Amino acid sequence: MARLLVVEDEARLRTYLHRTLEADGHLVDGAGSGPEAVRRLWDAEYDLVVLDLMLPGFDGFEVMRRAFERRPDQRVLVLSAVMDVATRVRCLRLGAVDFLGKPFATVELVERVRTRLRTPAAGAAQRWLHVGSAALDLDRQALSLGGREVPLSHREFMLLGHLMRRAGEVCSRRELLAGVWGHTDDLGSNVVDATVRRIRGKVPRPVIETVRNVGYAFSAG
Secondary structure, three states: OOEEEEEOOOHHHHHHHHHHHHHOOOEEEEEOOHHHHHHHHHHOOOOEEEEOOOOOOOOHHHHHHHHHHHOOOOOEEEEEOOOOHHHHHHHHHHOOOEEEEOOOOHHHHHHHHHHHHHOOOOOOOOOEEEEOOEEEEOOOOEEEEOOEEEEOOHHHHHHHHHHHHOOOOOEEHHHHHHHHHOOOOOOOOOHHHHHHHHHHHHOOOOOEEEEOOOEEEEOOO
């Protein structure tokens, strides 16, 4: 049974998250502000923090900084309506293990929490994301594969990072649109397919598998 901290200033959403995660078998505490979250993090140890960014007192970035000062391997899943690329990259660079945008599907949140609890804590300010022989440099936004460094654009970096964090799972185009571009509806856009093609054109061997009629999966061994 994992112990979780939900940091969310909107009381109704905090209560909903508390009940949802508790129903999934976790012990859940809540905090409604940055200072309250830090007090709880200093008073107890949590297996995972579900963290909003826009908080009274001080924001979620400051909560992460202070949490990692005390416990460098603290797992943090950011749950925020602020979904621009710079914000997501900043969270990952600080050490967050995942980022889920609002609005969100409850079933996806529950599954991501389960997945992150199974993932070994890697420490704050982690620079590299390793999957098999592939390594994603979170500072330089480049992929290292087969002894070659491949520079990536912001969107390529975010899409590849999303797939690598879900290695072994199939990610739908709709999920990738939401996670990388911040779109909650598939408007017939081909930006996911186009970005995948650009990545494939840069790497020395295939790293993204097409799952017909479903989406994509990270496939580098």
